[in-house]
Amino acid sequence: MNEVAAVTVDAVSQVYFPGTANEVRALRRLSLSIAPNEWVAVIGSNGAGKSTLLRTVAGLERPLRGRVELNGRDVTSWPEYRRASIIARIDQDPGASTAPTLSIEENLAIAAMRGERRLFRRGVTAARRKAFREALAVCNLGLEDRLQAPVGNLSGGQRQALGLVMATLTGPDVLLLDEHTSALDPKAAAQVMELTNRQVREHRLATLMVTHNMQHAIDYGDRLVMMHRGQIVLDVTNPAKAQLTVSRLIDRFHEVSGESFSNDRSLLAP
Numbered sequence: 001m002n003e004v005a006a007v008t009v010d011a012v013s014q015v016y017f018p019g020t021a022n023e024v025r026a027l028r029r030l031s032l033s034i035a036p037n038e039w040v041a042v043i044g045s046n047g048a049g050k051s052t053l054l055r056t057v058a059g060l061e062r063p064l065r066g067r068v069e070l071n072g073r074d075v076t077s078w079p080e081y082r083r084a085s086i087i088a089r090i091d092q093d094p095g096a097s098t099a100p101t102l103s104i105e106e107n108l109a110i111a112a113m114r115g116e117r118r119l120f121r122r123g124v125t126a127a128r129r130k131a132f133r134e135a136l137a138v139c140n141l142g143l144e145d146r147l148q149a150p151v152g153n154l155s156g157g158q159r160q161a162l163g164l165v166m167a168t169l170t171g172p173d174v175l176l177l178d179e180h181t182s183a184l185d186p187k188a189a190a191q192v193m194e195l196t197n198r199q200v201r202e203h204r205l206a207t208l209m210v211t212h213n214m215q216h217a218i219d220y221g222d223r224l225v226m227m228h229r230g231q232i233v234l235d236v237t238n239p240a241k242a243q244l245t246v247s248r249l250i251d252r253f254h255e256v257s258g259e260s261f262s263n264d265r266s267l268l269a270p
C-alpha cells in the first residue's frame with residue numbers, strides 16, 4: 001500500500017483580484033505531494049508564488065480551485081487555526097513567532113498549550129521548566145540558562161532558534177518555513193539552518209522550506225523544487241540534488257523557463 005502523503009497540493013490555482021485589470025495568477029494548477037519526514041526546499045524567481053503556496057498549505061489563503069490535504073484528509077475548507085495541531089510555521093520575521101515582552105519560558109509555555117484549548121493549564125510548572133531547559137539545550141545558544149529573560153532582548157538568530165523549538169513542542173507533522181533565515185546575518189543563518197536540520201530530522205517533520213538561498217536549498221533537505229510563474233518547473237531529489245551547484249541551478253532555470261533567473265536576493269545570497 002502507498003504511504004499517505006503528509007501534504008498534498010492537488011491542482012491548486014490561486015488568483016488575486018480575479019476578473020479585474022490587476023488580476024494576478026499566483027498559482028496555476030500546481031500539484032505537489034510531500035511524504036512524511038520529507039524535506040522539500042522551494043526556490044524560484046521573484047513573484048513565482050512560493051509564499052502563496054506556503055500560505056495556501058497553512059490555511060491563510062483558500063485556493064480558487066484545487067485541493068489541499070494533510071495526512072490524507074481534505075482540509076481545503078479548514079481555516080488556519082484548525083490546521084494548527086498538524087502544522088507549525090515560521091516566517092522571515094523573528095518577531096512574528098515569539099512575543100517580545102514575555103520571557104523565554106512564557107513563550108515556550110504558550111507554545112506548549114497550543115492544541116490544548118479545552119484545558120486551562122498553569123503556564124510554567126517545574127516539570128515544564130525542566131523540559132524547556134532540555135529542549136533549548138539542543139540549540140547550543142545558552143538559552144537554557146536564560147529562561148526568565150524577555151524574548152525582546154534576544155538576537156534575531158536566537159529568536160528564530162526559539163521559534164523552531166516552540167514550533168516542535170506540540171508534535172506537529174508538518175513544518176512550513178518561509179525564508180526563515182533571510183533576516184539574519186550569514187553566521188546566524190548558518191546556526192539556524194543547523195538547528196532546523198536537527199529539529200526536522202529528530203521530530204520527523206514533513207517540511208516545506210521557501211528560501212532565497214540556493215546553496216541552503218542544495219545543502220539541506222531531500223528534494224528541491226523550483227517555481228516560476230505559479231508552477232513547478234524543476235523537481236530534483238537526492239542524490240541528484242546534492243550534486244547541484246548554484247550556477248547549474250541558474251542554468252537549469254534558463255533551460256526550463258527560457259528566461260534569466262530573476263530573484264535579486266537569491267543572486268546576492270552569500
Ligand SMILES: Nc1ncnc2c1ncn2[C@@H]1O[C@H](COP(=O)(O)OP(=O)(O)OP(=O)(O)O)[C@@H](O)[C@H]1O
Nearest residue numbers: 016017024026044045046047048049050051052053
Ligand atoms: N495578498 C496579495 N494580493 C495581491 N497580490 C498578491 C498577494 N500576495 C502575493 N501577490 C502576488 O502574487 C504573486 C506571487 O506572490 P508570492 O509572494 O507568492 O511570490 P514569491 O515567489 O513568494 O515571491 P518573492 O520571492 O518575490 O517573495 C506576485 O505577483 C505577487 O505580487
